[in-house]
Amino acid sequence: MQRNGSVLSELFSASQLYHCNKTSPNLLSSLSDNRIRSAHFNNETLIFPPPPSLSNIMDPRRAPRTVSDPKVRKVGFFTDPPDRSLPGPPDHPISSFPTSPPSTVDNSPPSAGNSLSPVMIPPPRHSSSILSRLRRDPAEFFPLPASPTASTSTSFSDDVAWTMKGRGVAAASSSLPGGLLFDIAAIKSAASSVPASGLTTVSAVNNLPIEKGGGVAVEMQDDQSSRSKSLKEKTTKAERRALQEAQRAAKATAKAEDGKTPAAASGAAASVKSGKSLKPPPSQKNDSAALAALEKKAGDRPPEKDRKKEFPQPRMQFDDKSRVEKAKRRAVVKQTEARNRVELFRHLPQYERGTQRTELQSKFFELDPVHPAVYKVGLQYLYGDICGSNARCIAMLQAFQEAIKDYSTPSEKTLARDLTAKIGSYLSFLIECRPLSISMGNAIRFLKNRIAKLPLTLSELEAKATLRSDIDRFINEKIILADKVIVKHAVTKISDGDVLLTYGSPSAVEMVLLHAHELGKQFRVVVVDSRPKLEGQLLLHRLVGKGINCTYTHVNAISYIMHEVTRVFLGASSVLSNGTVYSKVGTACVAMVAHAFRVPVLVCCEAYKFHERVQLDSLCSNELGDPDVISKIHGREDINFLDGSTNSENLQLLNLIYDATPSDYISMIITDYGMVPPTSVPVIVRDYRREHLWI
């Protein structure tokens, strides 16, 4: 609720603002001065309240609880999810997800947050343990901006949310209007979501008085006025009614406060704050307030936001004509739709290949918004020069690094917002070249998160340097280091005399095999390959070049070869939180046959590729490759049966890129957190989200 209020605050005009101060006095207790500060943080015009001393920061929630000044009822305005500054498509869910309401704050003391959740996996024994330690004891590593509170509140709010649900209080919070309105904002910016349901709107009415408290932070709206204006036009009847009702309620309370102008409101807010939390000495006001805000943002907000984000935004459905039209208008590359679209996959993009390449090349000089480095990577995606989710992810991040290096904030814009928009536009360019993989989506989410969390005190140069080093750290820790850890784990599963089977050309598995070979283990590798990419041949080349004994075959012969195999090592594009392994098409076949032959299947996958989405089949979400490569077989000119008939409307060529392997077939997932069964994936996903904030 708290967050919702803050979210709402953005949406309310100043005229409604001043009504809200007196509503819901009981919520006062949940108000923390830190949060207030952070709410103001986004709006630089606000006067910051006196900064708290460190001890105050340590215990931000307790103090306000004792204060009972009615003026401090502006419960709603303490948090603003950092995402708000992202104009690009946010990952927020459309549904109104239960968020942590203020009333339960009393139920769990802040310290409770420090305890590890019972399901938490044991700390890894390897170098990545630094990361997890970071999560638990951030002060040790980030003494400056991140005070221990942040970590406390991280898990704390998380716990709160869970408690909430358990207690059934969620009834009230489950349909929080904040979620709704926030989503509307998301819709506005992303222009790709479904309208919020009427149900949530109704509950918005109930909760309104509280949310209006958030209105104090209206000034934040200034720089987003255009957005919220258009948003207002979009508000539904129910929402307008909600507004009216709220106003009426506010009048009924007969407020003394009548500061109609934002300045007055902020003044009131400031006084309220100082009245409420007397601790912070006025002298350090400005910078420590910023600090507090920063640490608030870093620590408190994200988990809540993540909770919301746990439902990823529905993906673009290409059978929705109006949306496709809209997307087309925005598109940089004009793509012609394939003539014979496969009926089952109308919801996925199916374009003619070939045309986009020439078009992209010819458009190079017109596409000024796209940074050359990004452009290059995009073309590489398009031509298939870079494949494999790790390689693609690293290439993208490095391109963004270049772009950030050359970026300069236009006047009258803030770096955080403008850069996010910029990256959003690069991203849509990349998506047009090839749909993002899940791992890339996760990396983007990280990057946007970092941008949003940039302290405003940093100069542009510093901010850019920070971002670039963040990206470097992501690549190093989440991909390169993670691979090393995976190799270390996986090698223990290889013994002399083993026959290992792998499918395609997974980078992690290749490293495992090479490392095992270096250790002098005697084993044989079966490389299973499939059309159309035949990536296995590349792997085969590299393995044979290192002197590893190999057997090569195609996926159809898998039942033949499986008799002699003792272990199957597979790579993954992503692991979804129901344990499904989303990987190169054919992986499911291999895993299934291995399962049928009682051969253990080990999946090597870095934790950054884990995703909270769930999927049961390979059809709802997938990527379609170039259909023409199906009809033409490379190197087999004798097979040209289909040469004349590809234009026939009865013939459809389907080139699936991914498939989903059910978790039943997976014996073990080897990740940088150690070796876990597929059932533990959701635990890692949740854990990872928290840790993610700290890298």
Add this chain to the structure above:
Amino acid sequence: MRRNIKLAVGNIVRRVLHIIREEDLSLTTAAIAGLNLSAASDGDDDDDGEQDEHTVLSAAAVAASARNALRPPSLQTLLEDMPESVAIPHTSSSGGDSEGKSKSADKSSRTRRLKHDVIEAVNELIQDINTCHEQIAEQAVEHIHQNEVILTLGSSKTVLEFLYAAKEKKRSFRVFVAEGAPRYQGHLLAKELVTRGLHTTLITDSAVFAIISRVNMVIVGAHAVMANGGVIVPVGLNMVALAAQKHAVPFVVLAGSHKLCPLYPHNPEVLLNELRSPSELLDFGEFSDCLDFGSSIGSPLLHVVNPAFDYVPPKLVSLFITDTGGHNPSYMYRLIADYYSADDLVVRRRVALGN
């Protein structure tokens, strides 16, 4: 190895042997009936003894011819040999016969009748084999309903005719064709289906698992049907059958009765398989340095495995559709008893020993 692969040839040889036995038996019973009328007990005995001798000898002769016949143009040579093989035992037996000439003349007429009957029966068999596609296809409408989604892998004339017959009967359905690497017969099938106006989607073999959840039925042709109800099929179909089982999709095998093999499979993946050239999978030019035996270890670093067939165990097969109707895998042994005589398996073994 080579001999084992062409199971259908062996099947036909056995069928013909079976036909000869049957015809001979029916003639003999007719003769016995005639002799019974004259009530000559010793003649009856003699006849019996001769029949035994005749059977053994003719079986040996046919087996000898079958040995030659095991090479591809076998059916032809077998049929040409047939009268001789029947004639040989006759002359030998007549030479050793101590009975009078009247008996011998009677026998030669009997032999002619036997020849005639056998030729007739073999012609019938040929006819059966030629028309088995149509007979199987006739049943298509009973198995394919409107808007069905069918998956198949590789190419088979039986499957093509089957699907086309359903299309002829105004059923509309779509077909997913897995290409069937490395021979890519699926491309051929897809082309045929498209020219005949069926909605066809060509997929890679690896996409089978992804697609099968939306498929109502898997229909495939078989290379051979074993006595236990298992099938030898083009490579890749075991994977399809497993996926079909996982998604509870019926796995239907179309097979003419000439594909019915009276053998029980033992290690069929190896013994009833054929390994084809690696050139279908790998470009020799690219990997020539790894494939040779000249490396220091003495064995090549790289092996390429390219089997031609898969074995699908009976528990993965939902239904056989043959020219005699639909059958459960567990019923196959019964069909075999109908088509083959148990002695022929022994004959086969004798041939093996003789070799």
